[in-house]
Amino acid sequence: MTSQKLAGKTALITGGARGLGRGYALHLAGLGADIAVIDRNLKAADVYEFERELLTADTVMAECEALGVRAMGLEADLTDRAAAEAAVQAVADKMGRIDIAVCNAGGGTVTFADERQPREGANETLDEVTVGTPSDTPEHMLSRVLDINIKTCMYTCMAVAPHMKKLGYGKIVTVSSTAGVDAKGEYHPYGLSKAAIIHYTRALAQELGPHNITVNAIAPGIIRTGRLGDRAEMAKDRVPLRREGTIEDCAKVVEFLTTDMSDYVTGRTIIIDGGMLR
Numbered sequence: 001m002t003s004q005k006l007a008g009k010t011a012l013i014t015g016g017a018r019g020l021g022r023g024y025a026l027h028l029a030g031l032g033a034d035i036a037v038i039d040r041n042l043k044a045a046d047v048y049e050f051e052r053e054l055l056t057a058d059t060v061m062a063e064c065e066a067l068g069v070r071a072m073g074l075e076a077d078l079t080d081r082a083a084a085e086a087a088v089q090a091v092a093d094k095m096g097r098i099d100i101a102v103c104n105a106g107g108g109t110v111t112f113a114d115e116r117q118p119r120e121g122a123n124e125t126l127d128e129v130t131v132g133t134p135s136d137t138p139e140h141m142l143s144r145v146l147d148i149n150i151k152t153c154m155y156t157c158m159a160v161a162p163h164m165k166k167l168g169y170g171k172i173v174t175v176s177s178t179a180g181v182d183a184k185g186e187y188h189p190y191g192l193s194k195a196a197i198i199h200y201t202r203a204l205a206q207e208l209g210p211h212n213i214t215v216n217a218i219a220p221g222i223i224r225t226g227r228l229g230d231r232a233e234m235a236k237d238r239v240p241l242r243r244e245g246t247i248e249d250c251a252k253v254v255e256f257l258t259t260d261m262s263d264y265v266t267g268r269t270i271i272i273d274g275g276m277l278r
């Protein structure tokens, strides 16, 4: 039955508490996978109205369970290698196996809403995003954005690899961005970290291929999530398909990369941008 093609498998989604990660968790749960979410804040959806309104239960884990699969959630800061290893081990212990890892945690975030003081008079405290340029990036932005993107990805991959080797099977999906493929963005430290993920993905695929583990990246373009807001006007100008991407647009590519449809695809990056990059 195609609808349950991931039955019996466990998928780990990092940064799965909201946005694209939540979408991957729900999509893979819909295909029958048991789900483990690791996020630095399992209540991260609370920060944005757009994300709060999408939630159909108190947590993403409860939403997955409503689809008939097992689900667990763990809070860990994946920029901390020891914390990443402990969290992945806890997933393996509880779920019994890790077949799929979607290393989605990341973004251009410098300071999360829960780390910021509420602004006087503002009714919401939002995440702060980086504004660095190639010749001028404040040190705290540079290190934070590199840590949040490339280190969380590497620490997760390094922690899941032994479990997948033991299984003799694995599907790893890393998350880059069109900003990591095209250097014209103004989002420099972010683009740098996402370009590094593409390189890491290719190298890891070489190493893990003999263990029947595939490693591929996705590079989303302008996708509507709460953190980045409504960019429909921008997409109309820049995107040949004349619209923003949706979470589901990306989740369908994650389905391809986590099911047997992609068994002979590894080390590649799939750009999901409606044709924006020329």
Ligand SMILES: NC(=O)c1ccc[n+]([C@@H]2O[C@H](COP(=O)([O-])OP(=O)(O)OC[C@H]3O[C@@H](n4cnc5c(N)ncnc54)[C@H](O)[C@@H]3O)[C@@H](O)[C@H]2O)c1
Pocket (backbone or CB within 6 Å): 014, 015, 016, 017, 018, 019, 020, 021, 038, 039, 040, 041, 044, 045, 076, 077, 078, 079, 104, 105, 106, 107, 108, 109, 148, 152, 175, 176, 177, 178, 219, 220, 221, 222, 223, 224, 225, 226, 227, 228
């Ligand atoms: N939305 C887009 O247009 C777009 C485009 C290209 C790439 N991406 C990438 O897709 C991924 C998800 O983007 P999003 O828009 O859903 O972002 P988001 O900020 O809504 O979600 C990211 C999640 O990751 C978690 N996270 C961040 N740092 C973490 C850490 N150190 N440890 C554990 N969890 C951590 C956050 O708490 C949050 O729940 C990111 O890697 C982002 O760079 C997004």
